[in-house]
Amino acid sequence: xxxxxxxQSVVCCIxxxxxxxxxxxxxxxxxxxERLIPFPSVHPADPACRDRMRRIAGEGFRGVKLHPFYQDxxxxxxxxxxxxxxxxxxxxxxxxxxxxxxxxPRIRRADPExxxxxxxxxxxxxxxxxxxxxWRQWDEVREHLIGREIYMxxxxxxxxxxxxQAREMxxxxxxxxxxxxxxxxxxxQAQTLALVKNLNLPEARLKRILAGNAALLLDTA
Numbered sequence: 001x002x003x004x005x006x007x008q009s010v011v012c013c014i015x016x017x018x019x020x021x022x023x024x025x026x027x028x029x030x031x032x033x034e035r036l037i038p039f040p041s042v043h044p045a046d047p048a049c050r051d052r053m054r055r056i057a058g059e060g061f062r063g064v065k066l067h068p069f070y071q072d073x074x075x076x077x078x079x080x081x082x083x084x085x086x087x088x089x090x091x092x093x094x095x096x097x098x099x100x101x102x103x104x105p106r107i108r109r110a111d112p113e114x115x116x117x118x119x120x121x122x123x124x125x126x127x128x129x130x131x132x133x134x135w136r137q138w139d140e141v142r143e144h145l146i147g148r149e150i151y152m153x154x155x156x157x158x159x160x161x162x163x164x165q166a167r168e169m170x171x172x173x174x175x176x177x178x179x180x181x182x183x184x185x186x187x188x189q190a191q192t193l194a195l196v197k198n199l200n201l202p203e204a205r206l207k208r209i210l211a212g213n214a215a216l217l218l219d220t221a
Contacts, residue, residue: 001035001189003190004189004190004193006189006193007035007211008034008035008036008037008214008218008220009035009036009037009184010037010038010039010063010095010181010214010218011028011031011036011037011038011039012038012039012041012065012095013027013028013038013039013040013041013065014041014065014066014067014070014071015040015041015042015043015046015071016043016070016071017043018043018045018046018047018048020041020043021040021041021042021043021046021048021052024040024041025040025055025056025059028040028061029059032061037062037218037220038061039061039062039063039064039065039093039095040056040061040064040065041064041065041066042056042064042083043071044066044071044073044079044080044083045071045072049082049083049086050082050086053083053086053087053090053092054086054090056090056092057090057091057092061092062092062093062217062218062219063092063093063094063095063126063128064087064092064093064094064095065095065096066083066094066095066096066097067096067097067101068096068097068109068110069097069101069103069104069107069109070097073109074109074110074114075096075098075109075110075111075114075115075118076114076117076118080118081121081122084118084121084122084125084127085122087125087126088122088124088125091126092126093126093128093217093218094125094126094127094128095128095130095153096110096127096128096129096130097110097130097131097135098110098111098112098115098129098130098131098133098134098135099111099130099131099133099134099135099136099137100134100135100136100137101135102135110134111134111137111140112133112134112137112140112141112143112144112145113140113144115127115129115133115134115144115145115150116144116145116148116150119148119150126151126217127150127151128151128152128153128179128217129145129150129151129152129153130152130153130155130156130181130183131153131154131155131156131157131183132152132153132154132156132157132161132166132169133145133146133150133152133169135156135157136159136160138157138160138161138165138169141169142169146169146172146173147172147173147174148174149174149177150177151177151178151179151217152173152177152178152179153178153179153180153181154166154170154178154179154180154181154192154196154209155181155182155183155186155187155192156183156186156187158195163195163198163199166195166199167199167200167201170199170201170205170209171201171205175205175208176208176213176216177213178208178209178213179209179213179214179217180192180193180196180209180210180211180214193210196209196210
């Protein structure tokens, strides 16, 4: 972060088993600072899921991280609807891995159509989709998500998209709904930052992507 001039980072955790909630929450509490903003994680199979969400909000964390492959769920299944309802009630951001995952079979756990149904069912839910809407499902992102008020962070959005395609998608999306993200340490922060700056976006839009939009979501503006 110091090397490339990044002032703040959101650190996302993933509970792959319900019993990981407490150690993850402790670690998030330990690392929390003005520069590091940790998001704890609740496993959807945790019988105390709702209580966990209330505790996370009560301890001042701004959001949680979900991963449908690591946590074995489909984004629009019944138990997840209760999760989104609780997140909305406590105004928690929900960062969800969306699209396929490089380490798993091509199962449609969090595809753009499911994400659209979720956002329509929970209009106050602040869902942040990852990897420019859905990793390696970008044709469907264009069809179902681009142009709608749905948050997208941009990490790993370049492996099958050239700069022209990425720029077209970003420019066609609402100005306040694109967020800079690197998925570090899986990718290098400097490399992702350079890719974004090389898209030749309008200066005002670039500033909102790199800082302004996230600052509003995180109440750090």
